[in-house]
Every structure is written in C-alpha cells, then in structure tokens.
Amino acid sequence: MRRSIATVSLSGTLRDKLQAIAAARFDGIELFEPDFTNARMSAAELRTQCEDLGLRIELFQPFRDFEGMPQAAFERSLERAEKKFDLMEALGCPLMLVCSNTSPLALPDPALAAEQLRALAERAARRNLRIGFEALAWGRHVKLWRQAWDIVQRVDHPHLGLIVDSFHTFSLKDSPQGIADVGEKLFFVQMADAPLMGLDVIDWARHHRNFPGQGQFDVVGFFEQCVRAGYSGPLSLEIFNDVFRATPNRRIAVDAMRSLLWLEGEVRHRLEQAGAQDAAAAQLLQRQELFDPPPVPAFNGVSFIEFAVDGAHAESLGELLRQLGFQFAGRHRSKAVTLFRQGGIRIVLNQQATSAARERFSVQGPSVCALGLRTGDPVGALNRATALQSARYEAPTGAGEQRLPSIVSPGGVIVHFVDEALGENGLFEKDFILEAEDGAAGAGLQAIDHLAIGLTPDRLDTWVLFCRAVLGLDAADAVKFADPFGLIRSTGMSDAARRLRLVLNMSMSERTRMAQAAQASGGVGVQHIAFASGDLLASVERLKATGLRFVPISDNYYDDLPTRFELDAAFVERLRAAGILFDRSAQGDYLHAYTEPYAGAGFFFELVQRLDDYDGYGAVNAPARMASQAQEERQ
Numbered sequence: 001m002r003r004s005i006a007t008v009s010l011s012g013t014l015r016d017k018l019q020a021i022a023a024a025r026f027d028g029i030e031l032f033e034p035d036f037t038n039a040r041m042s043a044a045e046l047r048t049q050c051e052d053l054g055l056r057i058e059l060f061q062p063f064r065d066f067e068g069m070p071q072a073a074f075e076r077s078l079e080r081a082e083k084k085f086d087l088m089e090a091l092g093c094p095l096m097l098v099c100s101n102t103s104p105l106a107l108p109d110p111a112l113a114a115e116q117l118r119a120l121a122e123r124a125a126r127r128n129l130r131i132g133f134e135a136l137a138w139g140r141h142v143k144l145w146r147q148a149w150d151i152v153q154r155v156d157h158p159h160l161g162l163i164v165d166s167f168h169t170f171s172l173k174d175s176p177q178g179i180a181d182v183g184e185k186l187f188f189v190q191m192a193d194a195p196l197m198g199l200d201v202i203d204w205a206r207h208h209r210n211f212p213g214q215g216q217f218d219v220v221g222f223f224e225q226c227v228r229a230g231y232s233g234p235l236s237l238e239i240f241n242d243v244f245r246a247t248p249n250r251r252i253a254v255d256a257m258r259s260l261l262w263l264e265g266e267v268r269h270r271l272e273q274a275g276a277q278d279a280a281a282a283q284l285l286q287r288q289e290l291f292d293p294p295p296v297p298a299f300n301g302v303s304f305i306e307f308a309v310d311g312a313h314a315e316s317l318g319e320l321l322r323q324l325g326f327q328f329a330g331r332h333r334s335k336a337v338t339l340f341r342q343g344g345i346r347i348v349l350n351q352q353a354t355s356a357a358r359e360r361f362s363v364q365g366p367s368v369c370a371l372g373l374r375t376g377d378p379v380g381a382l383n384r385a386t387a388l389q390s391a392r393y394e395a396p397t398g399a400g401e402q403r404l405p406s407i408v409s410p411g412g413v414i415v416h417f418v419d420e421a422l423g424e425n426g427l428f429e430k431d432f433i434l435e436a437e438d439g440a441a442g443a444g445l446q447a448i449d450h451l452a453i454g455l456t457p458d459r460l461d462t463w464v465l466f467c468r469a470v471l472g473l474d475a476a477d478a479v480k481f482a483d484p485f486g487l488i489r490s491t492g493m494s495d496a497a498r499r500l501r502l503v504l505n506m507s508m509s510e511r512t513r514m515a516q517a518a519q520a521s522g523g524v525g526v527q528h529i530a531f532a533s534g535d536l537l538a539s540v541e542r543l544k545a546t547g548l549r550f551v552p553i554s555d556n557y558y559d560d561l562p563t564r565f566e567l568d569a570a571f572v573e574r575l576r577a578a579g580i581l582f583d584r585s586a587q588g589d590y591l592h593a594y595t596e597p598y599a600g601a602g603f604f605f606e607l608v609q610r611l612d613d614y615d616g617y618g619a620v621n622a623p624a625r626m627a628s629q630a631q632e633e634r635q
C-alpha cells in the first residue's frame with residue numbers, strides 16, 4: 001500500500017519536510033496549500049523536487065467553503081477552483097480535497113450541495129482531475145462522513161468521491177461502521193489518532209492530533225473499514241500537532257512511518273484472523289499488500305539493567321546496591337564490567353572505555369544505558385523491531401562471548417533481547433567470572449516490577465508508539481499529578497500478562513525535577529527502577545536499620561490515610577514508622593517507598609509490593625515524594 005503524509009504534519013520549510021518524508025521512505029505527500037503558497041518555489045520546481053525524491057503529490061488540500069453556497073459565491077468559487085486546477089496540473093497532482101463548508105453563508109440544502117459539487121466534478125473531469133469530499137467535524141451542515149457520502153452518492157459522478165479522516169469521525173463519537181460499503185468511491189484515507197480531550201473540536205483537531213498508535217481512537221477499526229471497502233491506498237497521515245511542528249522533522253517522520261507500518265500490521269492481523277470464516281477478508285489480504293511485520297513477541301520481564309559509570313561511580317553505585325541488599329556476583333572476563341544480583345534481579349555496572357556505555361556516561365553521567373528484556377524468541381523480537389524501523393545495535397563482543405539481538409530505543413538506551421531459556425544466570429555464565437551464590441536473601445527484593453522513564457514533551461508520543469508497536473505493550477489511561485513545580489503526566493505501558501511494565505513520565509513544566517532529569521539525559525532517561533518485594537514492610541525495616549536513606553514522608557500523610565481507606569490503626573503506624581506509601585484500587589493494594597536519588601544523578605529506586613491484582617503505580621502518592629524532595633532541598 002502506498003504511504004503518504006500531509007506536509008502540515010512536520011516542522012521546517014517545505015524543502016526540509018520533503019527531504020525528511022523521503023528519508024523515512026514515504027511514497028507520497030498531501031500538499032497542504034499554505035506550505036506551497038509560502039514557499040519560494042514554483043510548482044514546476046516542487047514537482048521536480050518531489051520526483052527527484054521519489055515522492056508523488058497524491059493530494060492537494062484543502063479547498064474550502066465550496067458546497068451549498070448562494071449563486072454568486074458559487075460562481076466565484078468555480079473560478080477559484082480553475083486556478084487551483086491549473087496549479088494541480090503543474091504539480092502533477094491528480095486529486096483535490098474539498099472539505100465541508102464552514103461558512104455562515106452555507107445553506108442547509110444537500111441537493112444544492114450536490115448540484116454544485118457536480119459542477120465542480122464536471123470541470124475537474126475536463127482536465128482528468130478528481131475531487132474528494134471530506135466532512136469536517138465542525139462543518140456548518142456536513143459534519144459526519146455519512147452526510148458527505150450521501151451528497152457524493154447524489155452527485156454520482158466518476159470524478160467525485162469520498163475522503164474520510166479518522167479524526168473527524170472519532171472526535172464526534174461517530175462510528176466508521178459502514179465505510180466498508182463505500183467501495184471504489186472511497187478516494188482517499190486520512191488517518192489521525194488523538195488523546196481523548198474535552199476541548200473544543202477545532203482546537204483539538206488543529207493542535208492535538210497524533211499518529212496512529214499514539215492516542216486513544218480506534219484507528220485500527222477505522223482503517224479496517226477502509227480496507228474492507230477495497231481501498232488500496234494511499235494510506236495517509238494528516239496530523240496537526242503543536243509539539244510535532246516544533247520537533248526535528250526527521251525524528252517525527254520516523255514515528256510517522258512506524259505508525260503506518262504498525263497500523264497496516266494490525267489490520268492485516270485482524271483480516272487474517274477473520275480469514276477462515278470470511279472469504280472476503282481472505283481475498284482482500286491477497287490484494288491489499290498490507291505490511292506484514294513479524295508478530296509481537298511475548299516478553300517475560302526485565303532480565304537485567306545496565307548502568308554507564310566511571311570508576312568512581314562504579315564504587316559508589318556498587319555501594320548503594322550493596323546497601324539495598326545486592327551482592328557482588330561477578331566480573332566480566334574481558335571488560336571493566338561488574339554484576340550485582342539479588343533474587344531474580346541482575347544489575348550490570350559498565351565502565352569499559354570505548355564502549356556505548358562510556359559514550360553515554362561522557363554525555364549524561366551515571367545513567368541506565370541498556371536493558372535486557374526476557375523473551376522466548378529474541379530473534380523474533382529483533383525482527384519485529386527492525387521491521388518497525390528500530391535501528392539494530394551490534395555490540396562489540398570478544399571471541400566466545402555471548403551475542404544478543406539488540407536495538408537502539410528512541411533516545412539511545414540499548415534494548416537487548418535475552419533468551420529466557422538462559423535462566424537468571426545463564427546469560428552471564430559465558431562472559432563473567434561468577435561468584436558462588438551464598439543463598440543470602442539480601443533485603444528480600446525479588447524482581448524488577450517496572451521502570452519509569454522520564455521524557456521531555458517531544459519524546460512522549462514517540463515512546464508510546466515504540467512501546468505499542470515494537471514491544472506490543474498497551475497504554476493505561478494517563479494520570480496527571482502535581483509536583484511542587486509543575487504537573488507530571490504519567491502513562492503506564494504493559495503487556496496483557498503484566499510481565500513487562502514501563503511507566504512513561506513527562507512534564508510540561510521545565511522546573512520539575514523529572515523534566516530537568518529528562519532534559520539532562522538528552523530527552524529520554526530511566527528515572528527510577530522499581531524492585532518488587534514479597535514483604536515490603538520487612539524489606540524496608542531491614543534496609544532502614546542498615547542506614548539506607550528513603551525519601552521521608554510527611555506525618556500529615558499518615559494522619560490522612562485512614563480518612564481515605566479503611567485501615568487497621570496498627571498497620572498505619574507501621575507504614576508511618578517505615579515511611580511506606582499506600583494505595584488501594586478495586587483490584588488490590590500497593591505499598592511502596594522511594595530511595596533518595598543516587599548522588600547527584602537523576603535516578604532513584606522504588607521498592608514495591610503489589611497485593612492481589614493492583615495494576616497501577618501509586619501515582620496518587622507521587623506528590624508526597626516530590627513535595628518531600630522539594631522540602632529537603634529548601635532546608
């Protein structure tokens with residue numbers, strides 16, 4: 001299927017946009033008229049540039065306020081259209097988007113709208129151009145795709161068809177059901193996702209759209225309807241987004257392509273599943289050339305976390321890990337790398353000169369530079385990731401050393417795919433001189449519950465899509481909470497089995513610690529690592545006794561707690577003494593505590609216990625931590 005993107009979706013000059021679009025391997029563009037009007041470039045030059053870059057100009061848009069107008073305005077519009085047809089001929093663009101009329105002069109008369117669109121289609125036909133009619137959610141009389149379709153059917157002209165845009169359909173809570181019956185009159189498909197918002201629809205549409213897979217619309221269901229209509233392309237993105245327009249366009253263009261590949265893969269998967277009972281679906285699959293990525297791998301937790309350090313930080317972070325109950329577990333055979341372990345948790349400290357870890361350290365100081373994700377199919381995971389536009393990472397390995405399929409995640413943290421058949425130590429047996437395990441329980445920390453990733457605002461949607469498309473994780477509803485210096489937005493991403501959990505945090509305020517740490521890590525940094533304990537009270541009490549410092553929690557918090565939940569008074573006093581935070585949902589309870597940040601670096605550790613099926617991350621308690629840290633700084 002040919003893939004396209006509207007020029008309005010990216011930052012930069014028209015020339016820059018085209019280069020970014022071509023570099024991301026799109027086949028074509030929707031030319032957003034203002035991009036051309038303001039470019040110091042003739043139509044012929046633009047046409048040549050697109051040809052040189054291998055891009056088609058699939059669509060010219062938008063042509064506004066046309067249908068259902070009083071006669072004089074209609075006649076002027078026809079003249080205006082002829083001028084645009086001249087331009088389209090010069091550009092070699094075959095299709096014009098007419099969006100539904102928003103003018104107060106527009107008349108509520110579908111028959112008149114049809115008559116005028118017929119006249120336009122007739123003129124387009126003389127030049128062998130086509131017209132597509134799109135319902136804008138805020139059109140004066142035509143708001144829904146069905147209303148536009150009704151008019152297109154009345155016209156019944158081969159040069160007039162329907163354009164659908166998922167944003168307009170979902171923003172009005174309308175259904176895409178029925179688009180499948182439009183058939184060959186479906187001339188063009190614009191896909192956009194968006195977060196659900198209570199905004200005025202025009203502001204929502206013009207500032208907050210995002211790529212399929214980044215928002216909350218049923219974009220897969222929408223595109224499935226289009227495919228079932230027999231539509232075979234172009235599949236196009238039309239994304240008005242303030243952040244995207246302010247972000248380097250090459251990065252956004254990669255997300256754009258990833259979103260379309262993911263979308264095609266999801267719809268293909270649905271048709272394949274329907275295929276056995278549904279002959280039409282099976283036939284479509286043969287004709288449509290939908291992208292066919294390797295399936296989403298099943299992940300089974302985090303195998304290890306690797307920190308980039310230098311000698312001094314290897315000492316002090318190693319000391320902190322020991323304080324947390326970790327044991328030194330071994331040394332790499334050929335590199336300046338050490339391993340710590342506790343329960344099923346493995347942490348690697350890497351201070352090897354001339355390594356990716358050292359490169360990260362030299363820019364960002366001590367920080368997480370790599371993760372290992374456990375899976376039954378590491379090569380499958382790699383193949384899916386590269387199919388969805390992740391860069392492969394080739395670690396320099398010595399003779400006989402373990403090789404792992406690996407990728408670079410957006411922002412630079414390396415993700416290794418680790419074969420779960422290797423077990424907890426197996427990965428390290430080849431490369432490390434391992435210490436014998438002495439069976440000590442440490443502090444009772446057993447596994448990595450989740451990683452929280454701090455992101456600058458321009459990286460959040462990228463990471464939501466990366467998690468969804470590459471790792472197959474779903475997003476929970478975003479929660480917002482208050483830091484003393486601004487608002488934090490937090491989105492939990494996890495697989496259906498809840499074996500892999502990542503939390504994506506972002507702050508629009510530059511004054512929050514979280515935002516400052518994210519900025520300091522180049523936009524993406526692991527902010528904290530949460531370790532699971534089977535008995536958090538016991539773990540924290542033991543660690544406090546050895547002098548480990550936790551973020552202190554205000555007494556007022558514990559006075560308030562019994563007013564929020566029905567809790568045993570003695571239990572509340574134990575929580576207070578240990579400084580443990582508490583949350584309860586319909587699914588279960590959550591106990592957690594945070595360590596003080598590691599000396600000067602942005603990251604810290606969280607210790608957690610989930611009871612029953614608690615599925616969140618204690619976001620309601622995050623302000624208690626952040627306020628406490630702020631007060632510590634002020635003292």
Ligand SMILES: O=C(O)c1ccc(O)c(O)c1
Nearest residue numbers: 061062099134165206238
């Ligand atoms: O916001 C607009 O005006 C506008 C224009 C053209 C489109 O295709 C669209 O979806 C919105």
Ligand SMILES: [Mg+2]
Nearest residue numbers: 134165190238
């Ligand atoms: Mg549109």
